[in-house]
Amino acid sequence: MQFNIPKEVLEIIKQVAGSGFEIYIVGGAVRDLLTGRIVTDWDFTTNAKPEEILKIFKDAFYDNNFGTVGIPAKLKDLKPHEITTFRHEMGYSDKRRPDKVVWGSSLEEDLKRRDFTINAIALTVLQGKAEKYKIIDPHDGQGDLERKLIRAVGEPIERFSEDALRMMRAVRIATELKFKIEKNTLETIKANATLIHKIAKERVRDELIKTLAAPSPYQGMLAFKETGLMEQILPELEKTFGVEQKSPQRHHIYDVGTHSLMALKYCPSQDPIVRFATLIHDIGKPQTYKKLANGVITFYNHEVVSARIAQRIAQRLRFSKKDSEKFIKLVRWHQFTVGEFQTDSAIRRFIRKVGRENVPDMLALRTGDRLGSGAKETSWRLDKFKERLIEVQKQPFTVHDLKLSGLDVIHKLDIKPGPMVGEILNQLYKEVVDKKIPNDNKILIKRLEELKKPSRPRPQRP
Numbered sequence: 001m002q003f004n005i006p007k008e009v010l011e012i013i014k015q016v017a018g019s020g021f022e023i024y025i026v027g028g029a030v031r032d033l034l035t036g037r038i039v040t041d042w043d044f045t046t047n048a049k050p051e052e053i054l055k056i057f058k059d060a061f062y063d064n065n066f067g068t069v070g071i072p073a074k075l076k077d078l079k080p081h082e083i084t085t086f087r088h089e090m091g092y093s094d095k096r097r098p099d100k101v102v103w104g105s106s107l108e109e110d111l112k113r114r115d116f117t118i119n120a121i122a123l124t125v126l127q128g129k130a131e132k133y134k135i136i137d138p139h140d141g142q143g144d145l146e147r148k149l150i151r152a153v154g155e156p157i158e159r160f161s162e163d164a165l166r167m168m169r170a171v172r173i174a175t176e177l178k179f180k181i182e183k184n185t186l187e188t189i190k191a192n193a194t195l196i197h198k199i200a201k202e203r204v205r206d207e208l209i210k211t212l213a214a215p216s217p218y219q220g221m222l223a224f225k226e227t228g229l230m231e232q233i234l235p236e237l238e239k240t241f242g243v244e245q246k247s248p249q250r251h252h253i254y255d256v257g258t259h260s261l262m263a264l265k266y267c268p269s270q271d272p273i274v275r276f277a278t279l280i281h282d283i284g285k286p287q288t289y290k291k292l293a294n295g296v297i298t299f300y301n302h303e304v305v306s307a308r309i310a311q312r313i314a315q316r317l318r319f320s321k322k323d324s325e326k327f328i329k330l331v332r333w334h335q336f337t338v339g340e341f342q343t344d345s346a347i348r349r350f351i352r353k354v355g356r357e358n359v360p361d362m363l364a365l366r367t368g369d370r371l372g373s374g375a376k377e378t379s380w381r382l383d384k385f386k387e388r389l390i391e392v393q394k395q396p397f398t399v400h401d402l403k404l405s406g407l408d409v410i411h412k413l414d415i416k417p418g419p420m421v422g423e424i425l426n427q428l429y430k431e432v433v434d435k436k437i438p439n440d441n442k443i444l445i446k447r448l449e450e451l452k453k454p455s456r457p458r459p460q461r462p
Contacts (some may be wrong), residue, residue, distance in 0.1 A: 003033050003123075003133060008074045009042050012057075012081060013125045019056050021048040023083070024107060024122040024136065031118045034145055035177070044083040045110050045122065049103065053083050066101055086110040108138055115159055115166045116173070116185075117141040117151045148179040156188035164195035168207040168229060175211050175220035186227065193228035204233060205317035212272035212279075218265035221279065236283050236309050243286050247297040253374040256285045263372030269364035273323050277330035277361075278368045283309050307332035329358060334365055338385040347385075347392045356397070359389060396439050399429045403441040404448075412448045424451065 009025070016023040023046040025033075032039045046053070050062050053069040060083075062069045067085035086104035104110050107122055114120040121141040126132040135142070144151050150170050152159045160166050167189045174181050181189070196204065211220040224230040231238040241257030252259060260279055267278040284305030290298045310331040314324040333353050337346075354362050363386065370379060396402055399422075406421045415421070428447060432439045437447055 002131075005033075005125075005131070006042075006075060006078070008078075009081070010125065010131065012044065012071065012083070014127070015056055016044075016046055016048060016053070016083070017125075017127060019048070019052075021046050021052070022107065022124075023048070024124050026111070026122045027114070027119050030121045030123045030135075031141070031145070033123065034121070034142065040077055041079045042081050044081065045086060045107065046083055047086050047105070048083075049085055053085075067103065088113055107136060111136075111138055112153065113162075114153055115163070115169065117144045117153055118173075120153050144182075148177070149182045150174045150177075150179050150185060151182040152185045152188070156185045157192065160188060160192055160195060164192070165199045165203050165207060167193065167196060167227070168204065168211075168224075168233075171220055171223045171227065171229065172207050172211040172214065174223060175214040175216060178216065178219070181223070181227075189227045189229070193232050196229060196232045201316060202318045205319065208233065208317070209272045209276070212275045213270075217272075217275055217279075218261060221261055221264060234280070234313070236313065237280055239286050240283060243289060245285075245297060245299075247291070248295050250297060251373055251375065254372075256282050259372050261372075263365075263368040265368075266371035267364055267368030269361060269368075271361065271364075273327050274330065274361045274364055277310070277327050277334075278365045280310060280313065281306060281331050281334045281365060281369065283331075303332060303335040326358060326361070329354060330362055330365055333362065334369065336362070336366075338366075338379075338381045340381060340384055342385075342388070344388075344392050344395070347388055348395070348397065351389070351393065352397065356393065359393075363389075396429060396432055399425045401439070402429055402432065402444065403439050404428065404444040408445065409448065412445065413452050424448075 005025075013023050013025075023044055025042065026045045027043040029039045029042050048056075050067055050069050054060050054062060057069075057071050060069050060071045067087050069083045071081040071083065073080055086106065086109060087101050088104045088109055111120045111122060117139040118141045120137075120139045122136040124134045124136065126134060139153050150173055152166075152170075170181050170185060170189060173179070211217060211224075214220055221230070224233065225238070225241075237257065237260065240260060241255060243256040245252035245254065245256055245259065254262060260282055263281070264275055264279045267275055269275060269278075282299075282302060284302040284307075285299045287305050288299045288302040290300070292298065307328055310328045311324075314327055319327065333350070336350055336354075351359060363382075366382065370382070371377065402425065404425070406417070406425060409415070409421050409424050410417060413424070428437075428444060431437050431447070432444075437443055
């Protein structure tokens with residue numbers, strides 16, 4: 001069996017082995033090699049102690065208590081390489097990290113502590129003129145790769161008690177690889193979903209975002225719901241399932257929760273933040289539900305309530321300021337009109353609310369929202385609205401977008417800097433917005449020349 005392994009990775013193995021130590025490629029790198037996926041993250045395990053590894057690699061760094069030494073990658077597409085000493089771990093009182101780490105004496109002992117069988121496979125490079133590889137697979141990870149199963153190493157409850165985040169990781173890896181979670185592993189997650197509250201919110205966020213970034217995030221969210229993890233991570237979303245929307249004069253065919261999942265399924269964006277906003281855009285509907293006497297169901301102002309909930313979720317999951325603002329804005333303004341009779345001013349207001357940089361993302365959310373409601377794939381109104389958006393964005397949105405500066409005004413009119421400059425620029429901006437003149441430098445200069453002409457003196461009152 002041959003693998004495409006970068007020279008710098010082979011060089012690390014050669015240097016450690018040449019110093020008299022065992023060294024193996026482990027974890028996701030081996031899994032991805034065996035499945036033909038691109039590897040950007042190379043991890044190793046060895047019987048060398050951290051201080052011994054540091055002697056071999058002068059540019060290495062060691063800043064943790066878990067035996068992991070980092071080595072900077074030379075290729076820009078690769079993450080820093082990590083070499084971890086054989087170890088076994090004792091006690092997980094916080095369900096997140098070991099109370100004590102003890103250096104191990106064998107590879108087999110090290111592989112026993114890993115999360116899933118497909119991540120508990122090691123690969124060694126046999127020294128010689130040509131690279132030869134040997135696979136060490138004591139837990140039948142290769143068999144589970146063929147069966148497309150995510151199976152815990154040993155007893156699932158032990159693995160999840162050691163690190164409860166592994167429950168989310170099972171869902172995420174299954175989503176990325178399009179695998180299923182093995183029955184016993186799945187049932188253990190269902191029975192212990194509440195353990196996820198032991199995990200730092202930042203780690204929960206990262207696994208959630210990685211799942212949303214997978215090729216089929218819809219499947220990942222279904223798995224979160226099936227395992228009970230959704231109720232623990234996003235209880236607000238769990239409450240939307242069973243909230244009916246089907247009624248006279250309404251286009252919906254699903255309840256709110258199912259519609260949300262379907263909207264995510266059809267969202268064309270690859271951005272996990274946009275996908276997340278699409279998933280929870282109607283999360284305020286349970287609080288705004290009303291059924292009128294004629295049977296019509298309404299959710300007035302649900303987008304406002306949804307935005308408030310989105311803000312709480314962003315705070316709870318420790319989103320960055322940038323991601324939080326985008327996330328909340330997409331949810332808040334998703335209920336926009338795409339009528340063919342909107343004025344340029346109305347469309348300009350919409351763009352200002354959403355932000356010009358977020359317009360494509362908002363359209364992606366709307367596409368998912370439409371298709372997730374059972375609508376047709378094409379909408380002439382939405383297509384027309386997109387055309388109008390393009391045309392309106394060619395117009396200036398602020399005075400700063402004019403093809404003319406304050407310095408032009410000062411020089412052409414021979415006036416001093418002051419309020420008058422701003423007044424003239426605002427006048428020109430209004431004329432451009434009203435389409436009296438185009439936003440063209442030469443024409444704006446000509447208009448300045450007209451303003452330069454002295455006006456008639458006003459007649460004096462008797």
